[in-house]
Amino acid sequence: MIRFLLRRAFSTLTVMLVLSVVVYLVFYAAPHDPARLVCGKGCDGVRLAVVRHKLGTDLPLWQQYWQFLHGLLAGRDFDAGTDVTHCSAPCFGYSFQTDQPVLGMITARLPLDASLAVGAAVVWLLLGIGAGVLAALRRGGIGERALTGVTLAGMAMPVFLVGLLLMMVCCGYLQWLPFPSYVPLTQDPLAWASNLALPWLSLALVMAAAYARMTRSALLETLAEDHIRTARAYGLGERRIVLGHALRGALTPVITLLAMDLGGLLGGAQLTESVFGFDGIGRLLVESVNTIDLPVVVGITLFAGFFIVIANAVADLLYALADPRVGLQ
Amino acid sequence: MTSDLLEVADLTVDFGAVRAVDGLSFTLAAGRSLGLVGESGSGKSTVAAALLGLHRTSGAEVGGTILLDGTDVQQASDAELRLLRGARAAMVFQDPLSALDPYWSIGAQIAEVYRVHTGSSRRAAAERAVQVLDRVGIPDAARRAAAHPHEFSGGMRQRALIAMALACSPKLLIADEPTTALDVTVQAQILDLLHELRVEHRMALLLVTHDLGVVAGNTDRVLVMQGGRAVEHGPVAEVLGAPADPYTRELISAVPRLDARRAASSVAAGEVLLSVQELRKEYPVATRGLFGRRERLAALDGVSLDLHRGEALGVVGESGSGKTTLGRLLVRLLEPTAGRILFEGRDLAHASERELRPVRRELQMVFQDPLSSLNPRRTIGDAIADPLRVQDRIGEPQARTAVGELLERVGLPADWYGRYPHEISGGQRQRVGIARALALRPRVLVCDEPVSSLDVSTQAQVVRLLAELQREFGLTLVFVAHDLAVVRQVSDRIAVMRAGRVVELGVADEVYENPQHPYTRQLLAAVPVPDPVVEGDRRVARAVLASASAVQ
Numbered sequence: 001m002i003r004f005l006l007r008r009a010f011s012t013l014t015v016m017l018v019l020s021v022v023v024y025l026v027f028y029a030a031p032h033d034p035a036r037l038v039c040g041k042g043c044d045g046v047r048l049a050v051v052r053h054k055l056g057t058d059l060p061l062w063q064q065y066w067q068f069l070h071g072l073l074a075g076r077d078f079d080a081g082t083d084v085t086h087c088s089a090p091c092f093g094y095s096f097q098t099d100q101p102v103l104g105m106i107t108a109r110l111p112l113d114a115s116l117a118v119g120a121a122v123v124w125l126l127l128g129i130g131a132g133v134l135a136a137l138r139r140g141g142i143g144e145r146a147l148t149g150v151t152l153a154g155m156a157m158p159v160f161l162v163g164l165l166l167m168m169v170c171c172g173y174l175q176w177l178p179f180p181s182y183v184p185l186t187q188d189p190l191a192w193a194s195n196l197a198l199p200w201l202s203l204a205l206v207m208a209a210a211y212a213r214m215t216r217s218a219l220l221e222t223l224a225e226d227h228i229r230t231a232r233a234y235g236l237g238e239r240r241i242v243l244g245h246a247l248r249g250a251l252t253p254v255i256t257l258l259a260m261d262l263g264g265l266l267g268g269a270q271l272t273e274s275v276f277g278f279d280g281i282g283r284l285l286v287e288s289v290n291t292i293d294l295p296v297v298v299g300i301t302l303f304a305g306f307f308i309v310i311a312n313a314v315a316d317l318l319y320a321l322a323d324p325r326v327g328l329q
Numbered sequence: 330m331t332s333d334l335l336e337v338a339d340l341t342v343d344f345g346a347v348r349a350v351d352g353l354s355f356t357l358a359a360g361r362s363l364g365l366v367g368e369s370g371s372g373k374s375t376v377a378a379a380l381l382g383l384h385r386t387s388g389a390e391v392g393g394t395i396l397l398d399g400t401d402v403q404q405a406s407d408a409e410l411r412l413l414r415g416a417r418a419a420m421v422f423q424d425p426l427s428a429l430d431p432y433w434s435i436g437a438q439i440a441e442v443y444r445v446h447t448g449s450s451r452r453a454a455a456e457r458a459v460q461v462l463d464r465v466g467i468p469d470a471a472r473r474a475a476a477h478p479h480e481f482s483g484g485m486r487q488r489a490l491i492a493m494a495l496a497c498s499p500k501l502l503i504a505d506e507p508t509t510a511l512d513v514t515v516q517a518q519i520l521d522l523l524h525e526l527r528v529e530h531r532m533a534l535l536l537v538t539h540d541l542g543v544v545a546g547n548t549d550r551v552l553v554m555q556g557g558r559a560v561e562h563g564p565v566a567e568v569l570g571a572p573a574d575p576y577t578r579e580l581i582s583a584v585p586r587l588d589a590r591r592a593a594s595s596v597a598a599g600e601v602l603l604s605v606q607e608l609r610k611e612y613p614v615a616t617r618g619l620f621g622r623r624e625r626l627a628a629l630d631g632v633s634l635d636l637h638r639g640e641a642l643g644v645v646g647e648s649g650s651g652k653t654t655l656g657r658l659l660v661r662l663l664e665p666t667a668g669r670i671l672f673e674g675r676d677l678a679h680a681s682e683r684e685l686r687p688v689r690r691e692l693q694m695v696f697q698d699p700l701s702s703l704n705p706r707r708t709i710g711d712a713i714a715d716p717l718r719v720q721d722r723i724g725e726p727q728a729r730t731a732v733g734e735l736l737e738r739v740g741l742p743a744d745w746y747g748r749y750p751h752e753i754s755g756g757q758r759q760r761v762g763i764a765r766a767l768a769l770r771p772r773v774l775v776c777d778e779p780v781s782s783l784d785v786s787t788q789a790q791v792v793r794l795l796a797e798l799q800r801e802f803g804l805t806l807v808f809v810a811h812d813l814a815v816v817r818q819v820s821d822r823i824a825v826m827r828a829g830r831v832v833e834l835g836v837a838d839e840v841y842e843n844p845q846h847p848y849t850r851q852l853l854a855a856v857p858v859p860d861p862v863v864e865g866d867r868r869v870a871r872a873v874l875a876s877a878s879a880v881q
Contacts, residue, residue, distance in 0.1 A: 226427035227427060227430040227431070229383065229422075229428070230422060230429065231430070232414070233414055233415065233420040234414055234419065234442045234445075235411040235412065235413070235442070235445055235446060236411070236415075236441070236442070237445075240445075244441075248432050323431070324479070325431055325479045
């Protein structure tokens with residue numbers, strides 16, 4: 001167990017390091033000058049040099065990267081010419097555009113994306129696994145066809161279409177729900193849920209089909225195994241066989257898929273955020289890329305990468321807990 | 330006869346257009362035992378499943394009547410059937426690993442069955458599970474009940490499955506090839522256990538098996554099946570002693586006999602051709618602790634032996650004895666951890682692939698599973714021609730001619746070049762494997778369990794073919810197998826292996842008739858013999874041997 005955690009921690013660090021190098025290389029190789037953008041119209045050579053110095057883009061690439069790394073691990077000082085700001089570790093730097101600390105920009109938006117991802121995951125798990133189990137057990141039934149239809153339609157439609165349609169119907173015509181705007185959970189749980197209900201549903205509809213398909217095939221596979229025949233031969237009822245023996249084996253692969261999807265969504269769900277007008281991490285990333293706001297882009301990339309690597313480790317851990325035959329490697 | 334526990338009349342089972350069981354009738358009285366014997370595809374397992382109505386969910390069509398302990402299996406509702414299954418008639422399956430749920434502990438699975446049928450408390454069910462596990466000989470049953478199936482050995486798993494069958498004290502035990510996946514000494518233990526339990530609980534036993542030896546010692550009556558029909562049915566001593574039906578006769582004569590001396594020895598053995606010295610092969614296993622040393626398992630633990638030109642060496646042992654590892658090392662498919670492999674005076678132990686290439690034509694191998702050792706996407710002709718193309722760089726017409734000759738030599742039609750492995754039977758596939766190994770005219774042929782996946786009658790043919798080819802090509806043959814009777818048919822000398830070592834090595838007849846090592850004796854005593862009288866004596870002998878080794 002300790003060996004597993006240590007090894008995972010090490011590989012996480014390696015992945016983060018490689019990611020940061022790649023992002024730096026890509027952005028500095030790009031033929032844009034962030035200083036010129038910050039400096040704005042009517043910018044002369046002197047002012048441009050000042051801005052460049054302030055942003056640190058006047059230094060060679062490797063020095064910039066070294067400073068970034070130093071800030072991340074040990075903090076760093078920013079010299080704005082007139083005064084010096086200290087940014088303590090872990091320091092992701094300041095946004096080129098807004099001068100805000102990057103870490104704060106991300107953590108401020110994290111509750112929104114976490115609420116969105118986790119809530120949607122609950123909905124799509126219920127929908128996907130339910131449809132998958134029905135599909136495996138009652139092939140060709142009405143309930144199965146309806147659920148499969150809904151999940152397939154959901155997958156076929158992009159989230160902005162589903163989201164807009166849902167908003168039009170539920171908030172516009174029927175006025176069941178308010179037009180979504182994010183309310184923190186700690187502030188008002190009920191408002192939090194009712195505002196997020198539509199984003200959850202539209203995101204879940206897009207994701208559920210994959211889960212339904214996976215559950216269905218895994219369950220059919222498990223139901224054909226020898227130990228299910230044993231359970232039948234010993235007089236166990238069908239409900240007991242499916243819920244007690246087959247489903248457990250069938251759901252282990254779902255763990256891996258879920259961890260990957262959740263890890264991905266925590267790094268931002270651009271489309272969903274945009275449709276519902278949420279100011280989340282995904283939207284911030286798109287804006288930062290457009291304005292070549294390097295510190296923010298690097299920060300979000302590292303965060304997203306971190307979540308995915310961690311989600312993977314958690315998936316392996318859960319998998320080992322769920323299946324007694326699997327050890328932690 | 331209303332006193333019969335089980336009455337089957339005119340049973341038919343159809344899978345679509347295929348009739349698997351065709352008009353089978355038999356009865357089984359309480360406390361008695363019946364053997365259902367047949368080769369693969371004879372429908373014997375299909376019958377076993379039909380008795381508990383297990384075909385209901387499979388889409389097969391079952392006709393005729395099955396009366397089990399007063400319940401008409403065909404007419405009963407699903408709920409009535411469930412009351413029967415496991416409670417009054419319990420089933421033991423062939424592969425105990427896949428037959429148990431990998432996610433549940435052994436104890437929990439047995440307790441669940443007991444609770445379903447008795448409605449007892451969780452606590453009482455758990456106690457019952459420990460009780461039956463103890464009865465079937467699981468040591469420290471109270472603690473081991475919490476173990477999962479993968480933590481048990483094959484024999485222990487089969488014991489656990491028998492414990493599950495025993496949990497509700499059924500009147501009928503249906504055992505479908507219960508020992509086929511087990512080693513011969515473990516098989517003997519399991520069969521002896523079944524025998525004991527049957528006597529103790531007055532259970533009736535329906536034993537489904539391909540092995541006439543297993544039937545001989547464990548059943549009162551036997552029913553021989555072929556192609557879904559009963560060809561012979563009667564008391565076991567009569568059927569095995571004086572078979573009336575030609576198929577039964579053929580089946581019995583095909584069974585290799587442990588006590589039959591080999592007809593003619595092969596070519597007089599010449600000088601030493603291949604010699605291994607202090608051969609060792611280790612594999613890394615789990616690492617213990619954070620910075621612990623990587624532990625290593627020795628699959629082969631210091632084996633030395635000489636292989637003489639033209640001789641046939643039989644290597645026998647149970648699973649895990651290292652016999653397959655030795656076989657693969659002999660042809661240098663594996664690289665040894667230590668030791669020497671001398672072929673014509675050259676040490677091949679650590680030779681590079683390039684150095685080995687010319688030697689490869691001299692050392693060939695026939696593998697156990699003829700289906701998985703042939704590429705399913707290539708024709709059998711290409712499979713046989715590949716070694717010729719690689720080593721001799723011959724043209725296509727010559728390759729085709731050579732393949733035709735080889736196919737004919739192993740008893741297959743010469744024009745089968747374009748067939749695919751899935752289009753031919755298991756025995757034919759093994760013939761292809763042999764033809765491929767012979768293509769380069771090797772001097773040493775190592776056969777790793779070449780017949781263990783084949784039916785007895787096919788087995789006999791392939792063994793005969795190997796013996797013929799050995800003589801004809803002057804081959805030096807190494808025959809690796811777990812079946813002692815089969816090995817005796819082809820071997821001049823025998824090496825008995827256990828836990829990576831050779832415990833006994835000698836002339837075949839001496840090893841079989843006057844075994845020196847206690848393990849060899851134990852192994853020989855465990856082999857089932859298709860003769861009920863002999864088997865009865867052997868059961869007693871096994872008990873004596875077991876108690877003797879217990880005293881030691």
